[in-house]
Amino acid sequence: xxxxxxxxIFRQGLFTENPIVRHxxxxxxxxxxxxxxxxxxxxxxxxxFTISMSSLTxxxxxxxxxxxxxxxxxxxxxxxxxxVVDITLKAYLPEISDALGPYVGLIITNCIxxxxxxxxxxxxxxWPSFLDGLATGLGFSMVLLAIAVVREILGFGTLLGxxxxxxxxxxxxxxxxxxxxxFMLGLFVWFVRARFPDLFEGSGESRIAxxxxx
Amino acid sequence: xxxxxAGTLFFAAIFTNNILLTNFLxxxxxxxxxxxxxxxxxLGGAVVFVMTFTAGINHLVYHQVLAPMNLxxxxxxxxIIVIAAFVQLVEMAVERYxxxxxxxxxxxxxxxxxxxxxxxxxxxxxxxxxxFTQAVVYGAGSGIGWMLAIGIVGAIREKIQKTSQxxxxxxxxxxxxxxxxxxxxxxxxxxxxIQIQ
Numbered sequence: 001x002x003x004x005x006x007x008x009i010f011r012q013g014l015f016t017e018n019p020i021v022r023h024x025x026x027x028x029x030x031x032x033x034x035x036x037x038x039x040x041x042x043x044x045x046x047x048x049f050t051i052s053m054s055s056l057t058x059x060x061x062x063x064x065x066x067x068x069x070x071x072x073x074x075x076x077x078x079x080x081x082x083x084v085v086d087i088t089l090k091a092y093l094p095e096i097s098d099a100l101g102p103y104v105g106l107i108i109t110n111c112i113x114x115x116x117x118x119x120x121x122x123x124x125x126x127w128p129s130f131l132d133g134l135a136t137g138l139g140f141s142m143v144l145l146a147i148a149v150v151r152e153i154l155g156f157g158t159l160l161g162x163x164x165x166x167x168x169x170x171x172x173x174x175x176x177x178x179x180x181x182x183f184m185l186g187l188f189v190w191f192v193r194a195r196f197p198d199l200f201e202g203s204g205e206s207r208i209a210x211x212x213x214x
Numbered sequence: 215x216x217x218x219x220a221g222t223l224f225f226a227a228i229f230t231n232n233i234l235l236t237n238f239l240x241x242x243x244x245x246x247x248x249x250x251x252x253x254x255x256x257l258g259g260a261v262v263f264v265m266t267f268t269a270g271i272n273h274l275v276y277h278q279v280l281a282p283m284n285l286x287x288x289x290x291x292x293x294i295i296v297i298a299a300f301v302q303l304v305e306m307a308v309e310r311y312x313x314x315x316x317x318x319x320x321x322x323x324x325x326x327x328x329x330x331x332x333x334x335x336x337x338x339x340x341x342x343x344x345x346f347t348q349a350v351v352y353g354a355g356s357g358i359g360w361m362l363a364i365g366i367v368g369a370i371r372e373k374i375q376k377t378s379q380x381x382x383x384x385x386x387x388x389x390x391x392x393x394x395x396x397x398x399x400x401x402x403x404x405x406x407x408i409q410i411q
Contacts (some may be wrong), residue, residue, distance in 0.1 A: 024387035025242050028330040032238040072298065079291040087287060102337035105290050109330040111242045178236045179398040186391030194383030 006131050013135025019112045020143040020185075021192045026112030029103045030144050031185060035176045037160050040148035042096050044141035046085040046104060048134065051113045054078045055121040055133030062122045074117045075108070082107045112140060147184045151175045220351045223344075226408040227355025233331050234363040235398040236405075237338075240331030244364050244394075245387050247325075249375070254368030257322040258361025262354065264304065264326050265335050268297050269353025272336040273346050293336045298327045331360055367393055 019026055030047065033039040057077045058065075065073050086104050089097040097104070107113065116136050121129040152158060155175035157165035174180050218226075233239050240261070248254045272293050280286055305323045308316045326332060335356045339349040370393055374380070380389055 024245055024391075028239050028241040029334075031241070075294055075298070076291060079294055082290055083287055086290070102334060102341055105337050106239070106330050106334055108290055108294055109328050109333050111328060114328065174399075177402065178238065179395045179402065181238065182391050182395030182398055186388050186395060189391065190381075190384045190388040192383075193388065194381065197382065 006128075009128060009131045010135045010138075013132060013137075014139040014142065017136075018139040018143065019115075019136055020140055021189055024189060025115065026110045026140065027144075027185065029106035029110055030140070031147075031181050032103050033100055034144055034148040034181055034184075035151050035155060036099075037145070037148045037152050039096060039099055040144055042089070042093060043100060043103065044137075044144060046082075046089065047107055047110065047113075048137040048141065049085055050078060050081045050107050051116060051137040052130050052133035053081050054113060055116055056126055056130040057081075058117040058121040059124060059126045059129035065122070070122065071114075071118075074114055074122075078113050078117070079108050112136060143188065147181070147188060150184060151180055155180065218348065220347055222408055223348055224351045224355040227352050228359040228362065229401065229404040230406075230408050232359040232363060232401055233334060233356040234360050235394070235401045237334065239334040240329050240360055243325055243329055244360075244367070245390055247322075248364050248368045248371055248390065251365065251368040251372050253322075254364045255361065257325065258357075258364050260322040260326055261329065261331065261360050262357030264297070264301060264323075265332050265357035265360075266350060266354040268293075268300055268332055269335050269339055269356075270346065270350040271296055271300065273339060273344070273349040276340055277346075289337075289340065293333055294327075297332055297336075301327050331356065363394075363397065366397060 016022075030040075030043055033043045054074070054077050058074055061073070061077075082105060085107070086097075089100070089104060116133055120132045124132070149159065152160075153164060154172045157163060157169045157171050172180070175184075227233070231237070234241070234244060243257060247257050275292060275296060276286075276289060280289055280292060301323055305316075308323075335353050339352055344352055367390065371390060374389065384392075
């Protein structure tokens with residue numbers, strides 16, 4: 001694991017180990033805000049900041065963190081960065097901060113952030129860890145952005161607030177409500193897995209969810 | 215928010231504002247543990263228990279300790295510590311005094327700390343300015359709603375595994391998300407009965 005080149009890390013984070021299509025983890029807080037592209041962009045920026053900075057910090061502290069309490073330490077590091085994101089949003093983007101509501105705070109319990117700290121950052125030097133966090137976050141943002149674009153176009157007939165569908169277009173209300181998000185993500189995962197089966201060689205049900213482990 | 219009675223809020227948290235189906239919280243364990251019905255219900259039970267208590271404890275901590283000291287921004291850290299500590303305590307207590315219950319819930323308890331629904335319930339309670347009673351009732355209702363959702367999906371998935379042939383790529387998370395979409399659609403029937411936002 002020590003000779004990770006940046007290119008390899010990015011390829012893994014964006015494609016072969018893409019956190020959403022491969023593991024379908026960490027979608028809780030972020031899927032909720034995919035009804036508008038603007039909200040998704042802001043949320044993804046917050047997530048990118050949190051995941052890369054906490055990977056960096058966990059990696060810097062990896063030699064001094066006692067193994068037994070590392071989960072608690074990681075959680076506290078993540079929570080500190082989330083507070084930074086939350087305060088920044090409240091100060092500079094108050095409307096979006098209101099729209100996102102509690103979901104910014106819920107980045108703390110996003111399994112992907114902790115997953116990368118646990119799986120990569122605590123055994124690797126700071127720079128590759130930072131890149132790994134960034135790459136994973138980008139892979140994650142990519143998928144959610146794709147879902148947000150479809151949901152906003154079909155649900156409101158707009159893209160980033162600008163009208164893209166013709167005048168007579170009747171918005172699909174279902175798309176901006178909860179079921180729309182579930183259907184979109186389900187179809188997306190299905191499409192990617194069916195189209196690129198070699199990407200998921202050996203990643204059957206058992207790999208995704210080892211029984212009795214988080 | 216004081217005009218909503220506890221009973222109404224309880225009903226709303228289960229049906230009209232189901233924490234999983236309308237707020238997308240707690241999806242990770244939901245997708246990975248729902249393969250069999252029994253395990254799903256076990257996890258659901260643990261969530262109901264932990265959520266009820268942590269919503270109450272966090273309410274007290276927030277309004278008695280954090281708010282008077284103007285430390286509201288630290289609520290994320292404090293809530294997550296309260297949840298982690300509570301889960302740890304419950305795990306030890308259950309293992310020591312109720313071994314039968316530990317056998318059922320034991321392996322699920324550590325998973326709960328990272329369940330976004332638990333933290334989510336506490337954060338919603340702060341944003342919507344619930345009173346203590348409302349917070350506890352909301353926690354219990356959300357937990358039961360979550361258990362209901364994971365139980366239904368667990369049962370459906372178990373059936374699907376035994377009887378159906380799925381197209382490649384759809385098995386696992388794909389089909390679960392689509393079932394969840396349908397379920398969420400079904401639960402939308404309740405919306406409009408009560409409005410809690």
